[in-house]
Amino acid sequence: xxxxxxxxxxxxxxxxxxxxxxxxxxxxxxxxxxxxxxxxxxxxxxxxxxxxxxxxxxxxxxxxxxxxxxxxxxxxxxxx
Numbered sequence: 055x056x057x058x059x060x061x062x063x064x065x066x067x068x069x070x071x072x073x074x075x076x077x078x079x080x081x082x083x084x085x086x087x088x089x090x091x092x093x094x095x096x097x098x099x100x101x102x103x104x105x106x107x108x109x110x111x112x113x114x115x116x117x118x119x120x121x122x123x124x125x126x127x128x129x130x131x132x133x134x
Contacts, residue, residue, distance in 0.1 A: 091126025109133035
């Protein structure tokens, strides 16, 4: 019984390490390409980079949303 439990625990730890390693490797492939004050700036630069072949995909992270009343926000352009 102890051997079964030990084997199951070892398999669970290994599976967890594989999933964590994969997620970390996938996340590491993204790099910060720039920061912008307005969402349309971030999106257009990201799209332009894909069209020019500079990167395969992009996404814009909203750190602080822009508001026409208070001014620009803070957007990070992540590319891969």
